Amino acid sequence: MRDLASIQKDFLNGVLKENKNKSLSVYRDLVVTNHLSALKDVYPVCLRIVGEKYFSYLSEIYLEKRPTNEPDLNVYGHDFSDFLLNEITEREELSELGYLSEVTEFEWNIYSASRKDFVPNSPEEIISKIVSNENVDVIFILNPSLSLSVFNYPIIEIWKEHQNEEVGKIELINSKNYVVVWKHNKDVVYQNIDENEFNFLNLLSQKKSFNELSEIYSDKEKELENFIATSINNGWIVDIEIIV
Amino acid sequence: MFKFDNTSRRSNLKSGIGLRDPHLEQIIEEKPNIGWFEIITDNLINADEKTLQMLEKIRSDYPFSLHSVGTSIGSVDDLNFDYLKELRKLSERLEPFSVSEHLCWSGAHGVHLHDLFPLPMTEETVLHVAERVEQIQEFFGHEILIENVSAYTDFVESEMSEPEFITQIARKSGSGILLDINNIFINSKNLGLDAKKYVSEVPKNLIGEMHLAGGEQREGYILDSHNCRVWDEVWDLYEYALGSYGQIPTLIEWDNDIPELSVLIDEAANANRRIDSICVI
Numbered sequence: 001m002r003d004l005a006s007i008q009k010d011f012l013n014g015v016l017k018e019n020k021n022k023s024l025s026v027y028r029d030l031v032v033t034n035h036l037s038a039l040k041d042v043y044p045v046c047l048r049i050v051g052e053k054y055f056s057y058l059s060e061i062y063l064e065k066r067p068t069n070e071p072d073l074n075v076y077g078h079d080f081s082d083f084l085l086n087e088i089t090e091r092e093e094l095s096e097l098g099y100l101s102e103v104t105e106f107e108w109n110i111y112s113a114s115r116k117d118f119v120p121n122s123p124e125e126i127i128s129k130i131v132s133n134e135n136v137d138v139i140f141i142l143n144p145s146l147s148l149s150v151f152n153y154p155i156i157e158i159w160k161e162h163q164n165e166e167v168g169k170i171e172l173i174n175s176k177n178y179v180v181v182w183k184h185n186k187d188v189v190y191q192n193i194d195e196n197e198f199n200f201l202n203l204l205s206q207k208k209s210f211n212e213l214s215e216i217y218s219d220k221e222k223e224l225e226n227f228i229a230t231s232i233n234n235g236w237i238v239d240i241e242i243i244v
Numbered sequence: 245m246f247k248f249d250n251t252s253r254r255s256n257l258k259s260g261i262g263l264r265d266p267h268l269e270q271i272i273e274e275k276p277n278i279g280w281f282e283i284i285t286d287n288l289i290n291a292d293e294k295t296l297q298m299l300e301k302i303r304s305d306y307p308f309s310l311h312s313v314g315t316s317i318g319s320v321d322d323l324n325f326d327y328l329k330e331l332r333k334l335s336e337r338l339e340p341f342s343v344s345e346h347l348c349w350s351g352a353h354g355v356h357l358h359d360l361f362p363l364p365m366t367e368e369t370v371l372h373v374a375e376r377v378e379q380i381q382e383f384f385g386h387e388i389l390i391e392n393v394s395a396y397t398d399f400v401e402s403e404m405s406e407p408e409f410i411t412q413i414a415r416k417s418g419s420g421i422l423l424d425i426n427n428i429f430i431n432s433k434n435l436g437l438d439a440k441k442y443v444s445e446v447p448k449n450l451i452g453e454m455h456l457a458g459g460e461q462r463e464g465y466i467l468d469s470h471n472c473r474v475w476d477e478v479w480d481l482y483e484y485a486l487g488s489y490g491q492i493p494t495l496i497e498w499d500n501d502i503p504e505l506s507v508l509i510d511e512a513a514n515a516n517r518r519i520d521s522i523c524v525i
Contacts, residue, residue, distance in 0.1 A: 005353075007399060008349060008353065027396060035357075069356050071350070072289055117292035
């Protein structure tokens with residue numbers, strides 16, 4: 001007689017793979033439908049690009065190849081972009097859609113930012129904190145919803161095109177696109193930034209202190225000042241932490 | 245060690261409905277005549293503060309029960325205490341009259357499939373699940389209710405009947421039972437169980453709550469779809485259960501194709517009418 005561990009292993013194998021066992025196929029249908037629906041909620045643009053039928057197919061392959069161990073269905077699909085990156089190299093039908101993985105990374109960033117809940121300080125509050133702590137070293141706290149990506153395609157334009165926004169002709173030339181996504185007040189905001197801003201935000205995400213940043217930007221003090229001011233005003237920096 | 249026994253704390257609650265997003269504002273505004281609300285805790289993990297405050301506002305006027313779907317009580321994998329911490333946090337904040345989970349598993353061997361899978365009804369499973377329910381109750385600091393699930397398959401390894409299985413686990417762990425009348429009906433049709441015999445075999449002092457829902461006829465089986473009114477056969481079985489157990493807080497479950505609030509209120513009233521006519525307080 002099989003023990004509980006073996007029964008559960010056999011059951012999962014039966015559900016995750018197409019099978020002729022009718023009673024398990026009911027569970028397979030339920031699981032496939034449920035996970036497809038979760039992916040559709042997060043990746044509407046990817047769905048529009050590849051179409052309903054192919055998206056369902058990809059969703060099924062994704063479920064089989066990368067089943068999750070996360071009980072919260074709201075975070076299902078976090079590595080869908082990485083999965084697509086592999087599929088694009090392996091599947092001829094996706095060869096024209098080299099940007100698909102990047103579009104889904106962007107969609108995941110938007111979705112994740114929308115789910116973040118925090119109470120930000122106003123720029124005035126942050127500046128006042130900085131001024132009152134000018135003699136000590138501080139770390140700038142990044143907005144917890146903020147994500148940074150380097151894309152090889154003009155992802156914001158592609159994404160907008162599938163929101164029915166007028167974006168003009170999109171040229172799919174390979175060039176670096178630095179994109180930041182964050183939640184500002186209650187809205188999710190996205191923006192192309194330049195490489196220098198991107199590098200600065202990257203340093204903040206590594207928790208570099210003000211003294212460390214000053215050293216890095218020792219010959220570009222004005223630039224550092226501008227970056228900090230822009231980051232506070234845009235809601236990228238939401239607080240400071242004093243280093244004891 | 246916990247020991248659930250409803251004879252010492254009979255609830256005067258009758259029917260309740262699930263509290264779902266589309267109705268939140270209407271409920272705050274209109275304060276409808278509903279006995280209590282059920283909250284699906286999994287929908288609230290990482291919920292924003294505004295939503296939680298809305299719930300607290302509703303909670304000040306109505307009793308709540310908390311119901312979860314992600315604990316995977318019957319899995320051979322370790323319990324996920326990060327998940328349980330989130331549930332405990334919500335429970336401490338919303339102070340429900342009951343906390344419940346399904347007698348099932350949703351994944352194992354590092355895979356979670358977000359569904360409610362049935363368990364083989366063996367001595368091994370009874371001991372395994374009872375120990376885990378005890379751990380959860382210790383962690384929460386109170387008893388929980390375990391709910392019988394709908395099933396589309398059974399296991400040749402099973403050594404006992406479903407009512408015997410759930411009763412043994414409840415007795416060994418000290419938990420109560422959330423008896424889903426619709427699930428008993430569905431399993432009677434899908435797996436050939438005797439529904440009334442099932443009801444009569446579950447000890448009434450262990451039952452803390454009952455569930456009612458609508459199903460969907462599919463080719464060769466009934467799906468536990470929670471997307472329509474309660475079927476007549478399920479009402480009949482509910483009446484039989486009320487005759488056997490007396491008044492028990494009863495939830496109208498409706499989780500898909502969620503209708504107007506008035507439809508849910510009407511279904512709750514249908515349950516209340518049966519409670520009033522069958523149960524002697």
